[in-house]
Amino acid sequence: MNPLYNVFLYILIGMCFICLYRVIMGPTIADRMVGIDIMGILVVGITAIIALKTDRMFILDIGIAWIILSFIGTLTLAKYLGRNKLNE
Amino acid sequence: MNETISLILIIIGILFDLFGCLGLLRFPDVYNRLQSATKCVTLGTWCILLGVFAKYGFSAIGIKALVSIPLLFFASTVAAHSLARGAYHYGFPMWEGSVIDDYKEPVATMKQETENTGKPSGFSK
Numbered sequence: 193m194n195p196l197y198n199v200f201l202y203i204l205i206g207m208c209f210i211c212l213y214r215v216i217m218g219p220t221i222a223d224r225m226v227g228i229d230i231m232g233i234l235v236v237g238i239t240a241i242i243a244l245k246t247d248r249m250f251i252l253d254i255g256i257a258w259i260i261l262s263f264i265g266t267l268t269l270a271k272y273l274g275r276n277k278l279n280e
Numbered sequence: 281m282n283e284t285i286s287l288i289l290i291i292i293g294i295l296f297d298l299f300g301c302l303g304l305l306r307f308p309d310v311y312n313r314l315q316s317a318t319k320c321v322t323l324g325t326w327c328i329l330l331g332v333f334a335k336y337g338f339s340a341i342g343i344k345a346l347v348s349i350p351l352l353f354f355a356s357t358v359a360a361h362s363l364a365r366g367a368y369h370y371g372f373p374m375w376e377g378s379v380i381d382d383y384k385e386p387v388a389t390m391k392q393e394t395e396n397t398g399k400p401s402g403f404s405k
Contacts, residue, residue, distance in 0.1 A: 196287065203294055207301040214304055214313075222310040222367040229363065230304060230317045233356055234297065236348065237325045240332050241290070243341060252332075252344040259348060263355035266363060273366030 197245040204238050225269050232262030286335035293327030296320050309375035310367055318360035325352060 211234065214227035239255035300320025307313045329345040329352070336342035368383060 194283070194287070200290060200294055204297065207297055210301045210305050220310055220367075220372050222363065222370070222372055223313065225363060226310065226314050226317060227304065229356070229359055230300070230321050233321045233325050233352065234301075236352060237293065237297065237328045240325075240328050240345060243345075244286075244290075244332055244335065247341075249341040249344060252341060252348065256344070256348050256351065259352050259355050263359050266359040270359070270362040270366035273363070274369040 193245060197241055200241050201238065201245075204234055204241065208234050208238075222273065225266060225273075229262060229266045232258060232266075282335050282337070286331040289327050289331035289334055293324040293331065296324030296327060298324075300324060309378070310372055311364060311374060314360055314364050314367075318356060322353065322356045 208231055211227045211231040215224045215231075218224045218227060235258055236255040239251050239258070243249065243251040297320070300317045303316025303320065304313050307316055326349055329349050332345040333342045336345075369387075374381065
């Protein structure tokens with residue numbers, strides 16, 4: 193196992209904290225939603241690097257499920273922001 | 281050899297992620313933040329997954345990484361587009377240094393049509 197993988201993980205987790213800063217401090221609702229969306233994409237990268245590190249393949253499944261859940265969540269909240277009815 | 285290619289791809293991806301997150305931290309406006317962060321972070325994660333594929337080749341892990349690349353691509357871009365549209369319709373202000381706003385005119389015409397016909401036109405609200 194390459195020790196560089198740990199460094200990659202630390203950098204990615206630090207970037208997740210940047211997104212959390214935007215979620216907490218964001219001046220508008222849309223900023224917080226952008227932070228959550230970007231953090232969801234970063235988590236997929238984290239799962240990929242954990243899969244590289246541990247040689248387990250089921251961890252990438254978590255990433256795929258996370259993509260779909262984050263997509264649906266962001267889409268729903270964006271519909272709510274556009275003041276649409278949810279069944280349109 | 282495969283390991284080297286995978287490491288290079290992952291480092292490129294992490295650099296893109298880092299720049300995208302810096303844009304999320306530093307830009308003044310929700311639209312600027314959205315465009316910087318979404319594009320850079322999507323490409324960065326794309327590169328990381330491609331690095332996983334480069335290490336394992338056509339085995340189970342590699343195929344899973346390869347499958348999640350188009351999924352991530354379409355999901356994140358569509359989500360970001362709809363988020364920007366929703367933020368615009370909600371009326372969040374743009375940064376005061378913004379130069380051009382091309383979406384103002386279509387939205388105005390759509391509102392006009394809605395008032396004239398009495399029912400909401402397809403994609404305005």
